[in-house]
Amino acid sequence: MDAEEIAKSAQLEHRHWWYAARRALVRRTVRDWPAGRAIDVGCGMGGNTAVLRELGWQAVGVEYTDTGSDIAAARGIPVLQGDGRHLPVADASVDLVMSTDAWEHIDDDAAVARETARVLRPGGRVLVAVPAGMALWSGHDVALGHVRRYERQQLADLVTGAGLVIDDLWSWNVLLRPVVRARRRNKHAAESEMEEVHPVLNAGLRAALAIERGLPVKRLPGVSLVVLAHKP
DSSP: OOHHHHHHHHHHTTTOHHHHHHHHHHHHHHTTSOOOEEEEETOTTSHHHHHHHHTTOEEEEEESSHHHHHHHHHTTOOEEEOBTTBOSSOTTOEEEEEEESOGGGOSOHHHHHHHHHHHEEEEEEEEEEEEBOGGGOOHHHHHHTOSOOBOHHHHHHHHHHTTOEEEEEEEESOTTHHHHHHHOOOOSSOOOOOOOOOHHHHHHHHHHHHHHTTSSOTTSOOSEEEEEEEOO
16 A cells, blocks of 8 residues: 555544444454454554554554554554564564454565464464455555455465464455445556545444344455464
8 A cells, every 4th residue: 555545544544434343343353352462464554553552452563664654653553664574573472463454465475474373472363354355356456555355265275374273254344245346346447445435424334334243144255354363
């Protein structure tokens, strides 16, 4: 993601439905886990790192870009500038590696998965979210600098290939997938969807994701995939 796109996202992050729902996903997933040391790989502006810190984790962001690192640091979030393929973190030193919408930006995602396993202590947890399904590939992915979108088995193989054990793998943002697919007709020209949303529509989209939590749709295709795993 280029500097302009990161800066635009930073302006939207606190109110946009998608960022708010992703923070809620992180909070809901992690809140009952014993807090420890964590890194947020590809932390961007640090919104999800802040959620971990609010829950008592000693959380540090790892961000590749100058812009993202500077914004996160300006918000008071500890951040290391580094590459997910070569994490600036000691072996077996953290209890949680989180990475939300970062792996799809990295050409050698297998290296990121291996590094995730390397820095985890035995029993340490992994929380990763990625965009789902090449059928949804569009100019939005081009604008955000994505290399790929993931199929369910592809993500599972990537995680287990690094020596991690999958605890759960589910689809997220399932109800809105038909809307996203209809909207994303432009496959190649860069066209980011990260833009201001009318407050009424913004509330409606957040409500759709809230309703989804109570429905048995996690095994259906969604806009994103989420995987929980641990290091044996």
